[in-house]
Amino acid sequence: VRKICSFLFASLDGFHEDTNHELHWQDVDDEFDEWDLGQLDEAGTMLLGRVTYDGFAEFWSSAEALDVDPVRAKLLTAIPKVVVSTTMAEAPWANTTIAGTGIEAELRRLKELPGKNIQVIGSAKLTSWLIETGLLDELRVMVSPVLLGTGIPAFPVSRMVGLDLAGSRQFGNGNMLLIYRPRPEQDASAA
Amino acid sequence: MRTVVLNVFDYSLDGILAAEGTEFFDFCRAAPDDPAEVAWFSDCLARAEVHIMGRVTFEGMAGYLPDAADHPYAGIMNAGRKAVFSRTLPGTGWANTTIARGDLATDLAALREDGDGEIIAHGGVSFARSLVRADLVDEFRLHTFPYLAGSGESLFADVAKPRELALVCSTAFGNQTVATIYRRDREPRG
Numbered sequence: 245v246r247k248i249c250s251f252l253f254a255s256l257d258g259f260h261e262d263t264n265h266e267l268h269w270q271d272v273d274d275e276f277d278e279w280d281l282g283q284l285d286e287a288g289t290m291l292l293g294r295v296t297y298d299g300f301a302e303f304w305s306s307a308e309a310l311d312v313d314p315v316r317a318k319l320l321t322a323i324p325k326v327v328v329s330t331t332m333a334e335a336p337w338a339n340t341t342i343a344g345t346g347i348e349a350e351l352r353r354l355k356e357l358p359g360k361n362i363q364v365i366g367s368a369k370l371t372s373w374l375i376e377t378g379l380l381d382e383l384r385v386m387v388s389p390v391l392l393g394t395g396i397p398a399f400p401v402s403r404m405v406g407l408d409l410a411g412s413r414q415f416g417n418g419n420m421l422l423i424y425r426p427r428p429e430q431d432a433s434a435a
Numbered sequence: 436m437r438t439v440v441l442n443v444f445d446y447s448l449d450g451i452l453a454a455e456g457t458e459f460f461d462f463c464r465a466a467p468d469d470p471a472e473v474a475w476f477s478d479c480l481a482r483a484e485v486h487i488m489g490r491v492t493f494e495g496m497a498g499y500l501p502d503a504a505d506h507p508y509a510g511i512m513n514a515g516r517k518a519v520f521s522r523t524l525p526g527t528g529w530a531n532t533t534i535a536r537g538d539l540a541t542d543l544a545a546l547r548e549d550g551d552g553e554i555i556a557h558g559g560v561s562f563a564r565s566l567v568r569a570d571l572v573d574e575f576r577l578h579t580f581p582y583l584a585g586s587g588e589s590l591f592a593d594v595a596k597p598r599e600l601a602l603v604c605s606t607a608f609g610n611q612t613v614a615t616i617y618r619r620d621r622e623p624r625g
């Protein structure tokens with residue numbers, strides 16, 4: 245049985261991007277790299293929302309990425325990827341499968357197979373959908389020490405969701421990693 | 436010059452404050468007490484020179500703590516210096532309490548200049564949001580519950596432009612809340 249894990253950055257007030265889709269406040273350094281490469285090492289499949297996939301495909305298949313971050317560029321290109329989209333006809337990046345309307349059944353099938361984690365990165369809408377369908381096993385949030393005030397919500401859930409704390413780690417650059425496991429829906433409310 | 440510390444107990448991962456009557460509020464109250472968190476907050480309270488709060492929080496505390504000898508915070512809160520920010524509260528009936536009826540920023544500035552140490556702000560929702568809106572907080576102590584509220588009263592909704600903070604420390608408690616302390620270097624005020 246495989247786990248579906250999602251990793252994303254959030255500001256302290258719960259935004260994923262500011263209103264200009266700027267991400268410069270997401271501070272990464274050597275300590276982050278070591279941790280992040282560890283989670284990528286545990287992943288057998290990458291699951292991405294369409295917007296995140298497009299951004300990743302453009303950057304990580306570029307000569308610039310191979311130059312500045314060859315380890316991650318090679319790893320992300322080689323790993324099997326599933327992009328969730330009902331409109332994408334052809335994927336622009338190697339080792340990609342496009343999953344459309346049948347995604348939920350496909351993920352339930354994939355989870356039953358042996359293997360490494362199915363890893364979601366930076367896909368806020370997809371992550372919230374996975375939480376609400378009960379498919380997500382682990383939510384890893386890197387909380388940046390910044391207040392944005394407004395922007396794209398990191399957790400656009402349509403109902404309240406109870407979680408269980410599975411771990412936390414303070415990074416030297418002020419980032420705070422929080423790891424949660426969503427509770428089954430019937431336990432989500434204290435009422 | 437005193438620093439203003441805002442302590443927020445009921446904060447969600449998505450930045451929502453648990454207002455009374457919401458499912459999030461019930462979720463927070465259902466979480467077990469952790470002796471380590473009680474000790475953590477007792478230290479905070481003992482360090483504070485002044486306790487400030489809005490009317491709603493004041494009425495909750497003043498109606499309960501004076502006769503709650505066994506409550507872990509009763510001794511400190513009953514003896515401590517308190518200021519309640521309200522234009523409508525007729526009187527306090529709680530020892531060592533004054534009412535600040537004027538402009539929040541002006542009255543708080545006077546309290547800050549009145550000595551050293553910490554002023555700790557206790558909430559509630561509307562008072563905390565007023566402090567954030569006017570950028571009057573030097574240090575945030577947030578207790579993040581394992582919860583996504585989806586919607587509700589956002590503590591930081593009135594932040595008009597991005598504010599950088601510095602993470603000071605963090606503590607994960609046995610009841611699954613994580614307390615984080617963030618400092619803010621505010622712009623000098625004219």
